[in-house]
Amino acid sequence: MGRIYNFSAGPAVLPEEVLQQAAADMMDYHGCGMSVMEMSHRSKMFQDIIDEAEKDLRTLMNIPDNYKVLFLQGGASLQFAMIPLNLMKNKKADYIVTGQWAKKAYQEAKKYGDVVAVASSADKTFSYIPDCSDLPIREDADYVYICENNTIYGTKFHTLPNTKGKDLISDVSSCFLSEPVDVTKYGMIYGGVQKNVGPAGLVIAIIREDLIPETVDDTVPTMMQYKIHVDNGSMYNTPNCWAIYICGLVFKWLLKNGGLEAMQKRNIEKAKILYDFLDQSKLFKGTVEPASRSLMNVPFVTGNEELDAKFVKEAKAAGFENLKGHRSVGGMRASIYNAMPKAGVEALVAFMKKFEEENA
Numbered sequence: 443m444g445r446i447y448n449f450s451a452g453p454a455v456l457p458e459e460v461l462q463q464a465a466a467d468m469m470d471y472h473g474c475g476m477s478v479m480e481m482s483h484r485s486k487m488f489q490d491i492i493d494e495a496e497k498d499l500r501t502l503m504n505i506p507d508n509y510k511v512l513f514l515q516g517g518a519s520l521q522f523a524m525i526p527l528n529l530m531k532n533k534k535a536d537y538i539v540t541g542q543w544a545k546k547a548y549q550e551a552k553k554y555g556d557v558v559a560v561a562s563s564a565d566k567t568f569s570y571i572p573d574c575s576d577l578p579i580r581e582d583a584d585y586v587y588i589c590e591n592n593t594i595y596g597t598k599f600h601t602l603p604n605t606k607g608k609d610l611i612s613d614v615s616s617c618f619l620s621e622p623v624d625v626t627k628y629g630m631i632y633g634g635v636q637k638n639v640g641p642a643g644l645v646i647a648i649i650r651e652d653l654i655p656e657t658v659d660d661t662v663p664t665m666m667q668y669k670i671h672v673d674n675g676s677m678y679n680t681p682n683c684w685a686i687y688i689c690g691l692v693f694k695w696l697l698k699n700g701g702l703e704a705m706q707k708r709n710i711e712k713a714k715i716l717y718d719f720l721d722q723s724k725l726f727k728g729t730v731e732p733a734s735r736s737l738m739n740v741p742f743v744t745g746n747e748e749l750d751a752k753f754v755k756e757a758k759a760a761g762f763e764n765l766k767g768h769r770s771v772g773g774m775r776a777s778i779y780n781a782m783p784k785a786g787v788e789a790l791v792a793f794m795k796k797f798e799e800e801n802a
């Protein structure tokens with residue numbers, strides 16, 4: 443069997459060229475007689491891999507010199523604790539709760555200080571992004587936290603919140619490298635890479651230097667101190683070498699294909715094909731308010747659970763994988779990350795049209 447169209451929310455589709463390159467490198471990376479998985483992280487060869495990955499990421503995102511780039515483990519979920527443990531200096535932080543991942547981050551931070559949800563979209567099952575132009579941000583809050591693209595609910599901040607001068611911390615796991623970003627608007631941007639960038643188990647954190655404390659409370663585990671990872675070039679312990687290498691290949695693929703501006707253009711085109719279809723369909727319906735729609739994750743329903751299940755089953759048989767919605771939302775969700783070709787979205791829409799006709 444050949445490749446299918448994989449609409450998984452994560453771990454997710456990767457560019458075929460990257461997979462082919464990894465396959466070609468597998469037995470003998472650059473003439474060293476072994477794969478990247480087998481080499482010492484202290485070797486020059488691996489140092490070159492991580493240095494090049496960081497350099498290419500800095501180019502892609504135009505990351506200023508006063509921001510550190512860290513390659514960490516523990517998933518985006520470990521950052522839910524690392525962020526308050528390192529950055530909540532006054533022990534106060536304000537969170538905007540727009541979905542499950544933001545809620546988890548908020549609940550975790552509450553363990554460590556005075557943490558308030560200054561806005562939420564829970565009242566309408568997280569189907570929109572609240573107006574964040576004039577929130578009651580506290581004078582002495584250390585930071586304002588958002589989840590920029592809500593993977594499960596399919597919403598996205600198209601305008602960043604007015605943080606009233608506080609540092610913005612953003613979880614960009616599911617929109618990482620999907621469009622250009624102005625890094626200077628953030629104190630920290632981070633994301634698990636398994637959504638739009640690489641294999642699971644690696645988180646990239648981009649943090650403004652002056653936010654990283656020299657010392658933290660003695661009880662904070664060594665592995666959870668940003669300063670330790672900065673001082674050790676993300677190699678305090680053995681890093682996720684393989685994932686860093688694959689991300690490096692993806693960065694090169696992005697650079698070769700026009701960078702983040704080109705990705706944004708492609709992603710807008712791809713999402714439009716699907717949203718335009720949903721907006722005129724008599725059977726399928728998008729679940730998100732149009733102004734808050736994500737370009738990456740597109741949830742939709744028929745309004746009938748049996749029909750949803752039938753659709754997912756028939757779609758799978760036709761080569762469209764992982765269209766079942768998140769267990770907390772039901773229905774369907776198509777994740778159409780950078781590596782999903784436009785042809786995949788067109789084929790999905792053609793399949794949905796046919797299903798609609800057959801089930802009218």
Ligand SMILES: *Cc1c(COP(=O)(O)O)cnc(C)c1O
Pocket residue numbers: 452516517518519520543589591592593613614615616634637643
């Ligand atoms: C998937 C996801 C996470 C959790 O990532 P893990 O690597 O599994 O911890 C956090 N935030 C967002 C926005 C996600 O999509």
